[in-house]
Amino acid sequence: MRVLVIGSGAREHALVLALRRDPAVSALYAAPGNAGIAQHARIRPVDPSSGEAVVALATDLAADLVVIGPEVPLVLGVADAVRAAGIACFGPSADAARIEGSKAFAKDVMSAAGVRTAHSEIVDNPADLDAALDRFGPTWVVKDDGLAAGKGVVVTADRSAARDHGAELLENGHPVLLESFLDGPEVSLFCLVDGETVVPLLPAQDHKRVGDGDTGPNTGGMGAYTPLPWLPEETATAIVEDVVKPVAAELVRRGSPFSGLLYAGLAIGSAGPAVVEFNCRFGDPETQAVLALLESPLGELLNATATGTLAKVDAPRWHDGAAVAVVVAAENYPDRPRIGDVITGAGDGATDESAAVLHAGTAQREDGALVSAGGRVLSVVGVGADLAEARVHAYDRVAAIKLPGSHYRTDIGLAAVENRI
Template identity: 85%
Template sequence: MRVLVIGSGAREHALVSALRRDAAVSAVFAAPGNAGMVQRAQVRPVDPCAAEDVVALAAEVAADLVVIGPEVPLVLGVADAVRAAGFACFGPSAAAAQIEGSKAFAKDVMSAAGVRTAHSEIVDTPAELDAALDRFGPTWVVKDDGLAAGKGVVVTTDRSAARKHAAELLEQGHRVLLESFLDGPEVSLFCLVDGETVVPLLPAQDHKRVGDGDTGPNTGGMGAYAPLPWLDDATVTTIVEQVVRPVAVELVRRGCGFSGLLYAGLAIGAAGPAVVEFNCRFGDPETQAVLALLDSPLGELLHATATGTLAQVDRPRWRDGSAVTVVLAAENYPARPRVGDAISGVGEGALDDSAMVLHAGTAVRADGCLVSAGGRVLSVVGVGADLSEARRRVYDRLATIKLPGSHYRTDIGLAAVENRVEV
């Protein structure tokens, strides 16, 4: 099988690495890829959002499967174009991708499917804002209704901060979603979905805020770990049967059945799981940890999902142990990051390394030097017999990497190790 992976982040680097472990995958292409993928894939230039160019590249490399990583091409309908050209494609249609592209659409789907989620209101104009804010609190959750790369959310007990963020979004012409605050630890559950067939992967937990102890602004994600020692299999089954499957069935009923990776972000509170958000693709940085533990052939799972045969393949098998991903970020991230600084100590490493470095915001200068080229620069993944060992390996590896002004969280997975996560 020849597989074309569309995207350029650490998520796509993780997909490429996992596909390389699949004996049935004879060639992997990454477009536009990044500086770290060149040892594991044939990297080709492409604009991921240009449907005609993606289709042309799929034809050029004779792809048996196209995997679209980022959400923006999916929301823009690139998967539709790829399928229309006759290629198997892992990724939902533009209509189904609205589950992430429009939070209002997602709320409507969840309401129709009877899925628990936060109470919410849409604000379209500044004139509505103050009265709407008065109906929420004492913790305000303010979201951009559209795509915001994980950074369009403010959760705060400061009404003025909530109002400021909402006003900025409205000034930019974006609708605002106000939500009630959901208590309890958050869980990311990835599910392969083929119409009404739902196959869960390992649950993971993302760490969104930039600083230790969940302090500072939200980011695209500063680290994750999997599996979750405090989440039992029965709760995962409940999430699948009461959350993901009803949403998948409702999308089929609406004529936009989902095909690809449906990501449910949930809060596990006293009353049970409640949805924080849905995404239409693999999440970053959770993917890096989850795929590090996958023992099944990834190509088979993705191809079966793309071709409507997911119900016919074996359920995923997993390695024993735990995996931890920690994001190395550039100076000033999540604000405008400093770029162009030299990175040392990365190396390539074996595909089955116990501490693997995946690239996100990197580039290679004309002189061959690896430099930073984005906010989230690298994802370092540690794998161990348990969460403590995985944490030790990832932080030992991070200590060998040098990037001026860079920063990372030191507490990814720590609360679970110390049994401070309560459900």
């Protein structure tokens, strides 16, 4: 099987590494890739948001399967173009990808499916913002209704901060979604979905805020860990049965069947699980941790999903132990990051059994130096017999990496290790 992975982040690096372990994958390409992915797959240039360009590349490479990593190409319909060309594609149609592309659409689907989520209200007129804010609080959740890479959300007890964020979104032409605040720890559950067939992967927890102790602004994600020792197995089962399956069935009922990875982000509060958001693709950085523990051939799972045969494939098998992903971010991230700084100590990545360095925002200069090229620069993944050991391996590896001005959280998974969650 010849596989083409679309994307250029650490999520795609993790997908490439897992696909390399599948003996059925005979050729592996990535486009546009990055400096780290280039060590494990053949890199090709492409505009990932252009269906025409992706189809042309996949055809030229005689790809049997195209795996689309980022959300933007999916929302723009690149998967539709690939399938229309007769090539199997892992990733939902543009119609189904609205589950992430429009929070209002997602709320409507959840309401029809009877899925518990936060009360919400859309504001598209600045004149209505103050009155709408008065109907929420004392903790305000203010979101960009469209795609925002995890950074369009403000959760705050400061009404003026909530108002400023909402006003800025509206000024930029973006509708605002106000939500009631959901209490409890968050869970990310990835599910392979083929119509109404739902196959869950390991639950994980992302750390969205930039600073230790969940302080500072939201980011695209500063780290993640799996499995979750504090999450009862019956709760994970209930999420699949009461949340993901009803949403998948509702999308089928609407004539927009989902094919790909459906990501449910939930808060596990005193009243039970409630959906914070749905995404239409593998999450970043949870993917880096989850796939580090996958024993089953990933290519087989993704191809079965793409070809409508997921129900015929054995359930995923997992290695024992735990995995922790720690993001090394550039100076000033999540604001405008500084780029072009030389990175040392990253090695060639993914060669150590206990820790791997996955590239996200990296590039290679003409002189061969590895430099930063984005906000989240690297994801360091540690694995171990348990969460505590995985953390040690991850942070030992992080300590060897030098990038001027970089920063990372030191507490990924720590609350779970210390039984504070």
